[in-house]
Amino acid sequence: MHNPLVPPHAPPNIRQPMTCRSRKEATAARHIMNLLARVMVVLILASASLAHAQTTMMNSGWTKSAGQSQNGANPKFKFTLPSTQTVTIDLMSSVDTYLYLLNSNSVVLYRDDDSGDGFNSRLTVTLSAGTYYIVAATYSTDQSGRFTLSTTGGSLGWCFVGYEHANYGGIAYQFCSGGPFPSHSSWNDKISSFRVPKGMMVRAFEHADGSGVARTYYADVPYVGPLYNDITSALSWDSFAENGFAMAMVSDPQFAWTYCKDSSSSTKCSDERNAYPNWSAESLSRLYNGRMRDTINNVKNVLGDAAFGGVIVNGDLTEFGDQDADLGDYVANYEHGLKANVYLGLGNHDYANNVDDCSFNHCANSMVSYHKAQVGTLNPVSFDYGENGGDHAGSLGYSWEIGDVHFVQLNNYPTYTRSWSGFNFSEWRTDYFYITSAIAWLRTDLQNAAARGKKIILNWHDWAQVQDNAEVLAILRDFPVIAVFAGHRHELFGLTGFSGDGTNVPIFHSGSAHYGTFLVTRFFDNKMYVWMMEINQLGDGSLRIVHPNTDERIPVSNLTDKFDVCTGCTQYYKYVIDMNAR
Structure with missing residues (x-):
């Protein structure tokens, strides 16, 4: 089905300079x-x-x-x-x-x-x-x-x-x-x-x-x-704006995390207790993530299906992996609640922290199995995972492409390794998990992407773990990596620095669900535009956009025009990255 108001050569919501319409x-x-x-x-x-x-x-x-x-x-x-x-x-x-x-x-x-x-x-x-x-x-x-x-x-x-x-x-x-x-x-x-x-x-x-x-x-x-x-x-079906599509960048939904779990003595924790007295952590997390889901769906509705490529979730889907209601809450809220593809990554709370800390390693095993099954539905270009009977091996890294952009999800961090075993009751056997470094697979994947002329966006959970790692810096130096998007640090939001050793790749953090922060990126005319979005989680749940010049939080009741990129438009995006500079 083709939308009669969206010709394939004019992506929706990207108004060109010198437009003749009011x-x-x-x-x-x-x-x-x-x-x-x-x-x-x-x-x-x-x-x-x-x-x-x-x-x-x-x-x-x-x-x-x-x-x-x-x-x-x-x-x-x-x-x-x-x-x-x-x-x-x-x-x-x-x-x-x-x-x-x-x-x-x-x-x-x-x-x-x-x-x-x-x-x-x-x-x-x-x-x-x-x-x-x-x-x-x-x-x-x-x-x-x-x-x-x-x-x-x-x-x-x-x-x-x-x-x-x-x-x-x-x-x-x-x-x-x-x-x-x-x-x-x-x-x-x-x-x-x-x-x-x-x-x-x-x-x-x-x-x-x-x-x-x-x-x-x-x-x-x-x-x-x-x-x-x-x-x-x-x-x-419809035309798709390969030049002009947007993605939402999210991290740390982390069911069932709260401000008070960050620090019970913080001002944020006091504000949370005053705003929501006697609320359980599960109820708070469902509120925070429900607002995040609804806001991202609103962003998608404004941009339209023909210009929205999906949502990237950079780790810590849960607090304790597949324990209590955490994974089920994530699936209901994001996998089933978001009206777009969800490109998920695992963080330390999803699997790393749960090895030898949950009966039969069920919490970590189930998260790897869930991740594997979801990646299989996302039409990956490459997936660093293999299975032979009860043996599961690989970094779990995967890549996908939309238009000329090659995205890679590297989960916890690129060099993360860990091995464990756990009993598989459905098959009545012991399964063995071997999480390997992604570096060798990543280098091959990026060589192929670069040969096809693709621009590269890397995603993983914990940037700080590898910010000085020679293998990671070599990857950033050798390939046209436009940016790295990460999570883990709940309070970090926006452009938080550049990679070292002369590589100078922008590093973005998306914040977290309980902080109500996420990023919207748009890829247009070889530039990446980035908007900083913030939900008032300790108040009425209203949306605010970070002002591009003053960092003031601007209340937004209507997102129409907010994602325009054109001469004469009011600017709401915070950053512009030249994708040809790499």
């Missing part, structure tokens, strides 16, 4: 756009009557093309003509292109190699009114790069494909903007992998009404993971 007109348009996006996101694909965008240009790309094939990994687009006309179709890229035009039954009508400029493809044909499909292919296989597809008439729409089996096997279910769609019964609870073109997002829901667990995909997905395999019952 602020009132722009604000009204965004209100309409976001209202439509929220209504449309729970689409059940039972009707083909939906409108699609009237656009004659699409920007996309190949990760690993299938050469001169009209099937497989090559992106496919719906092309609609309202009347008989002569049209020119151009496929333009730095890669040697190959172009197909198919009829409504996906039978090839025309093809072209180099009729455009250079090695670009062009077709000029007279067509009757109707539905056609265009395949953007390449002359050679295994090509990567971006392309622009344009037509002189008609309209273009996105297509993606769900597959019955992993690795794009079995029955293929094609979905295109405006339909027609395969019958719901044919694909309901049967999808294991997806082909998703660059510049597009697909959100898959567990239930037909758009409820239950969900995942958003921004690229091809060879396997949706064991937890999400064969459970998709509803889908929505």
Whole structure:
């Protein structure tokens, strides 16, 4: 489903310099756009009557093309003509292109190699009114790069494909903007992998009404993971702002932590006791994290699904791992409560502190198992984990990509190592866990990312543990790392310093749930913009943004316009990092 108010070449909420619209007109348009996006996101694909965008240009790309094939990994687009006309179709890229035009039954009508400029493809044909499909292919296989597809008439729409089996096997279910769609019964609870073109997002829901667990995909997905395999019952899709998307950076939800657990003699603890007399730690933590969840969902709603890439949680999901209600509270609040992907990392409280401190090491074992299962649903580029019977080995580090940004989650800290064992009652055996340093895996992962031209964001829980580590500093020196985001220190918030030994990588801390602090980042035109957000946790729960110049906390009742980055906009972001400087 394509939002008719968001053309793929104009990301939502990124107003360009010299705009001709008034602020009132722009604000009204965004209100309409976001209202439509929220209504449309729970689409059940039972009707083909939906409108699609009237656009004659699409920007996309190949990760690993299938050469001169009209099937497989090559992106496919719906092309609609309202009347008989002569049209020119151009496929333009730095890669040697190959172009197909198919009829409504996906039978090839025309093809072209180099009729455009250079090695670009062009077709000029007279067509009757109707539905056609265009395949953007390449002359050679295994090509990567971006392309622009344009037509002189008609309209273009996105297509993606769900597959019955992993690795794009079995029955293929094609979905295109405006339909027609395969019958719901044919694909309901049967999808294991997806082909998703660059510049597009697909959100898959567990239930037909758009409820239950969900995942958003921004690229091809060879396997949706064991937890999400064969459970998709509803889908929505749109263009995605690869240039201009945002992420929320969070740390230390730490169910069930409070100010008084930081220090029982602190002023913050006294304020907490006065604000919430006789509240349990569990109740306070649910209040603090519930406000965090609701605020981040509000940020996502303002930006829209087409410009929000998810939430990164940098460790200490819990106070004691899978003990008492801690993990269950985290899952309900973040994994099920946030309406976006959650890229989780483990902190010292989740597993390190619980080794040999919980019966059968259940608290640590369960957190590793939970982490492994969740990562499997996030379409990772790489995951440093292996399992052989009861042996579990690796750093648990993983990476993923959105647009040109390569994110890495390194959990507690990159060089953390630990071994332990615990009894597995479900398999009636002893399991062994070997947490290894991430450095060797990380270097290989970043070499591959840098070779693809990606900018790199690193995440882990405790920066201080490795701030002087030679191996970590060498990583920061050798690769285009834009920033490190960390947690652990509950009171630290914002840009807290730079890495040493001449590496000068910005280090950001996100604070914690009970402090009510988190960061919003936005990646636009090779710059990373950072907003500092603070919830009044010891008061009415209202949101404040840290003023970019004075550090004053500015009360915010409406987030509209607050994440704009353009000439003439009121500035609310605190920092701007030049991603080309690395």
